[in-house]
Amino acid sequence: MNCDWVKANVTLYVYDELADDARLQLEEHVEYCPQCATELQAMRDYQTALLAAAPSEPTTALLAACRMRLFDSLSTSTWQRRWWEWVLWRPLRLAPTAAAILFLAGFGAGIAATYPIATWRGARMVANSAPIRLLPQSMQTGLGAAPGSSSQAVEASLAGVRGVTRQPGSPQVNVHFDAIVPQTITGLPDEPRIRQLLVFATRNFADSGVRADSINLLAPQSQDEHIRHLLIYTVQHDGNPEVRLKALSALGRYVKGDRQVRDAVLQAAVDDRNSGVRKQAVQLLGPVRADASVRQVLEYLAHDEQDVGLRNLSRSLLATMPQID
Numbered sequence: 001m002n003c004d005w006v007k008a009n010v011t012l013y014v015y016d017e018l019a020d021d022a023r024l025q026l027e028e029h030v031e032y033c034p035q036c037a038t039e040l041q042a043m044r045d046y047q048t049a050l051l052a053a054a055p056s057e058p059t060t061a062l063l064a065a066c067r068m069r070l071f072d073s074l075s076t077s078t079w080q081r082r083w084w085e086w087v088l089w090r091p092l093r094l095a096p097t098a099a100a101i102l103f104l105a106g107f108g109a110g111i112a113a114t115y116p117i118a119t120w121r122g123a124r125m126v127a128n129s130a131p132i133r134l135l136p137q138s139m140q141t142g143l144g145a146a147p148g149s150s151s152q153a154v155e156a157s158l159a160g161v162r163g164v165t166r167q168p169g170s171p172q173v174n175v176h177f178d179a180i181v182p183q184t185i186t187g188l189p190d191e192p193r194i195r196q197l198l199v200f201a202t203r204n205f206a207d208s209g210v211r212a213d214s215i216n217l218l219a220p221q222s223q224d225e226h227i228r229h230l231l232i233y234t235v236q237h238d239g240n241p242e243v244r245l246k247a248l249s250a251l252g253r254y255v256k257g258d259r260q261v262r263d264a265v266l267q268a269a270v271d272d273r274n275s276g277v278r279k280q281a282v283q284l285l286g287p288v289r290a291d292a293s294v295r296q297v298l299e300y301l302a303h304d305e306q307d308v309g310l311r312n313l314s315r316s317l318l319a320t321m322p323q324i325d
Contacts, residue, residue: 003029006036014043069267161201164213173217175201189217199230208240215243219250228254232264241274248277252284262288266297275307282313289317 006029012018013026030037163176167186175197176184187194201214215234221227234247248268254261262285269281282301285294301314 003033003036006030006033007039010036010040010043013040014047160206161197161204161210161214162207163210164198164201164217166217177201190221195221202230202234205239208238208243211238211240211243212246215246215250219246222250222254228258228261232260235264235268241272241277244268244272244274244277245280248280248284255284255288262291262294266293269297269301275310278307279310279313282310282317286317289321295321 006026009018009022009026013023018026030040161175161177162182163174165174165176166172167174171188172186173189173194174184174186175194176182177197177200185193185197189195189198195218198214198218201210202218204210204214211234215231218227218230222231228251231247231251235244235251238244238247248265251261251265255265256262265281265284269278269285272278272281282298285298288294289298295318298314298318301310302318303311305311305314
C-alpha cells in the first residue's frame with residue numbers, strides 16, 4: 001500500500017465503491033500517513049459541499065440546442081438502426097433460410113474460383129479503364145445533372161478543385177480543377193457540370209477561399225433543396241467562419257418557411273465559435289422572433305450571454321415583441 005494508490009482510490013472510498021479488503025487497507029494507511037489523511041478529509045469536504053449545493057436547472061438555450069441535436073440524430077440514425085436490427089436480429093428468426101443462403105453462397109464461390117485467372121485479369125483491366133464519375137448518379141440527378149451526360153469534365157476522375165473565378169463582364173465562371181492533368185471548363189453556375197464541380201469544391205478543405213467562392217456561386221440556387229442541405233451542412237461543420245457566414249446569409253430567406261434552416265440558424269446563434277457568425281444568426285432570427293424556440297434562445301442570450309454586442313442585439317429584438325403576461 002502506497003500513497004499513490006490511496007490518492008487514486010480515495011474517491012472510490014468516499015463513495016463506498018471500494019471492496020472491503022481495499023477499504024480496510026486504505027483506512028490502515030491513513031492512520032499513520034498525515035498526507036493521505038488530509039487528502040481523504042478534503043475529498044469528504046468536497047462531497048459534503050456537492051450534496052449541500054442546490055441542483056442547477058438547465059438553461060433554455062441548452063434545452064433548445066439539445067432538442068435540435070436530438071432531432072438531427074434521430075433523423076439521420078433511424079434508418080441505420082433499422083438496418084442493423086434487420087441484420088442482427090432477423091437472422092435469428094430465419095436461421096434455416098440463412099443456412100441455405102450460406103450454402104448457396106459457398107457453392108457459388110466455388111464455381112467462381114474455377115474461372116481462369118486470365119479472364120479475371122481482363123475484367124479487372126476493363127474496370128480500371130472505365131471513367132469514374134464525379135458524384136454518384138443519384139446525387140448527380142438530385143443536383144441537376146442530366147443522366148447519361150457525356151461531358152468529359154464530369155466523367156473525369158477529379159483530384160480537387162483549385163479555384164473558381166467569374167469572367168469579367170460575363171455571367172460565366174471558370175472552374176479550375178485537377179484531373180489526370182489540370183483542366184478548366186467554362187459555363188454558367190447553374191449548368192449541371194458546373195454545379196457539380198462547385199459542390200465538389202465545397203469539400204476542398206485545404207483552401208477556404210475556394211469553398212467561399214463556391215458557396216457564393218451556389219447561393220442563388222438555394223431554392224433547390226439539395227443546395228439548401230449543402231448550405232446547412234456548411235454552417236454546421238465548415239471550419240472557416242467566413243465560409244459559414246456566406247452559407248448562413250444564403251439561408252436567410254428560408255428561416256420563416258423551412259424548419260431545418262431555422263434550427264440550423266438557432267444552433268449557430270447558440271453554439272458557433274465565432275461571434276460574427278452568431279450575431280448574423282441572431283439577426284436572421286428577427287422575422288421569426290415570435291416563435292417559441294426562437295424566443296427562448298433570445299431570452300437566454302439577452303440575460304446570460306457574455307458578448308455585449310450579442311446580448312444587446314438579442315435585447316433589442318425582444319424589445320420589439322409584445323409582452324406576454
